[in-house]
Amino acid sequence: MSPVPYPLEPMVAVRAERLPVGEKWTYEPKFDGFRCLAHSSGGRVRLQSRQGRPLTRYFPEIVAAVAALGEDVVLDGELVVWHEGRLDFPALQQRLHPSGAQAGRLAAARPAAYVVFDLLARGGTDLRPAPYAERRRRLEELLGTRLPHGLVLVPASTDVGVGRLWMREHTASGIEGVVAKRVDQTYRAGARAWRKIRTRLTAEAVVGGVLGSLPEPEALVVGRFGTHGRLRVAGRTTPLDGADRAHLRRVLTAAGTDHPWPPVLPPGRFGRRPAEPVPYVQVEPTVVVEIEVDAAYEQDRWRHPVRFVRPRLDLRPEEIARALGR
Incomplete structure (x- = not known):
């Protein structure tokens, strides 16, 4: 069993007016979707929202994608739906349908993607005490050689110019802004320690x-x-x-x-x-x-x-x- 509890209160971002600058910061684009934690243990995959709500039955294609990794992992990321070159939040909301049969039909008609930005556990090892830079390295190691259809590794950069470019040039695709994280920061459940800067x-x-x-x-x-x-x-x-x-x-x-x-x-x-x-x-x-x-x-x-x-x-x-x- 994974040492990370289920459900888990995720680490969250606090709003900021501008991008923090310095060698201790890294930047990721903020996708317009649902926050989602994915727990895979013993071949069973469970998805939960930021509030701890079960999402597993609504996104069978994401369950299959996480299971295809073939490992016990806990991932943190964002569920999104792409449509005609941009993120479609209303289509994502429609995926939360009460009927199991409808969930399968909607998954085929408007498939979701899981944009993964953190690795909290792997193979029974709790990675939350590790700094972000180490968790990111291990996440790239996990997803770099085999990326099942439906999983996306979020881009990340320590170059503030790249962060500004995401904010300035990618709003038409549905990128809301940038999340800034310290490279030496551990993952603390419920902590408001990341910075979220929305494109205005x-x-x-x-x-x-x-x-x-x-x-x-x-x-x-x-x-x-x-x-x-x-x-x-x-x-x-x-x-x-x-x-x-x-x-x-x-x-x-x-x-x-x-x-x-x-x-x-x-x-x-x-x-x-x-x-x-x-x-x-x-x-x-x-x-x-x-x-x-x-x-x-x-x-x-x-x-x-x-x-x-x-x-x-x-x-x-x-x-x-x-x-x-x-």
Whole structure:
């Protein structure tokens, strides 16, 4: 039996604003997927989520790939689904189907890949006390000569320029940013010791509502135009500061009766779980704002809160629609 317990609380990353620099750091691209720990012992493979939820029956192709290694191992990595050259998070979510028969059908229609970035145990030896550099060497040794279909060894580099290149050039493929790890760091279950730096981009959106009140807007509900030219809820901003609230209350106006959105937004619209309906105050969708966003954007919305930058009073909503080709 593996000395690493199952389920295991994984080591996690804390958000940082910029890449740490120095000879003690290494960099890995951050894939947009599900965190997953894979335990293989005595020919039995079990998959678990970051929260300890069993994932084994949802991803039979990954179970088979880990089993094909033919060794007792504990791996840490990210489950992803590729579609048309980029990571497809909605397709990955659809893999969590309650039916076993459906799991097999979905595995054939939208196969997942397991992007492995750490080796926690091998052959009964607990590698968590070893530094990252040693675990990485052993992981490359394990996967370097035989890589079963469905397993991917995550790229890694000690060159900060490569890390910046991943952040700058690979967002279109679904790379969210970079995870920075110290080469001398051990693996400590539950520790928030890695650094996660998300790629930040700017975009324009239309304000369709506010959280809080119109005199005191706490956050904005912003929209983007969908494929049929309809303004759809695209996300919410992080909390506004006092200066931004004062500026926005002067340019936003209460909506009339023909607002394109329902008076209460459906549960889960901003990607939170557990989800509840979201009450908000509708405003006339005439004000365009510049926002700072990350790369997690699919189905015409951002999965994470965005940051308000400034109003774009020089732009009109129809110009945004034309820019998107809608």
